[in-house]
Amino acid sequence: MKLLEERIARDGVVKAEGVLKVDSFLNHQMDIDLFNEMGAEFKRLFADAPINKILTIEASGIGIAAIAAQHFGVPVVFAKKSQSINLDGDMYSTRIQSFTHGKVFNVIVSKKFIGPDDRVLIIDDFLANGCALDGLIEIVESAGAAVEGIGIAIEKGFQPGGKNLRERGYRLESLAIVESMDPGTGTLTFRDQWPSEGDAQVFGVVETIEA
């Protein structure tokens, strides 16, 4: 999605160790007009999928999922992170390793809100190693529901999460895939997902930004 790539190139900040800060428009301050365009694009990409529910995970996925849900006309369920061990039996739960925060937490979804009739689109802001998505997929499949697709705002193409999910057969659409980024120069390169639209070699490098 060119609009998102251009915004990342303009307002994203490349930090050391694979960190890309997009907190001015995506995951701290939220540009709702941009989210609306992203929601429309998710709908375009998954137009043929019989999605009846969107699942995301707190906190950064919620805004994107809520706005996208308007394009699908479906409710959103957000999985909750919990450090407590006392989970009652009415919850699907799984454990997720967070590399960003360096800890393990439980992710829970009430059994009331996902079941065998659900055809689920999973939405999140970032995909890197894919640990959070693995947990959400496990919850959907434990419930006997179907993962119709996975919609991501920004995939880090240089980390293995996206590749693994595609190899496992999931329908994964990332609106922007960062192929590489250089904190020294601030350069970001995007994977060319739409080669027909122009010169694949050049299209990827949208802009050089200051780190």
Added chain:
Amino acid sequence: MKLLEERIARDGVVKAEGVLKVDSFLNHQMDIDLFNEMGAEFKRLFADAPINKILTIEASGIGIAAIAAQHFGVPVVFAKKSQSINLDGDMYSTRIQSFTHGKVFNVIVSKKFIGPDDRVLIIDDFLANGCALDGLIEIVESAGAAVEGIGIAIEKGFQPGGKNLRERGYRLESLAIVESMDPGTGTLTFRDQWPSEGDAQVFGVVETIEA
């Protein structure tokens, strides 16, 4: 807002010790059509206020704020909860006591995203004791920004947060105010905020639900 009161009466569950579960439509599963009506109502209530930013707090406030923002045409900032002590100087932070979770946590907002030019509408899902709102107000005012208003989905009128905020002069609008609730009978009574619309004595009791 009658639509919300009716939904609370229909799908809310009254638990012991002042707990009202509305996780089927508000803060775990999210009914986006309802959120859209709530957003329109917030816009109606604050139509004359020169709001240029919405501030909320993760996680349950985000979906409501994101949808409401479409009616105001402004960005949303969500405050983050953090248990870490290592906060850099680029953040406004305050400490909030959570009664629900029985612990104290830091709430942080980047200084980049709120400043003296901002006229802020604070949005959250619940108002009970008001500790979270006190923290958000403190952050807005520390930034030199103005609190134009506070929009709440469900206020617990039998807890002191709303009364305190109104006495301090804040413009607070709660779409539904639960005046009392009885876990034994499941009865909910709403404060009559629109006496002209009908019989105040009767209007409050929308429905009796099973606890």
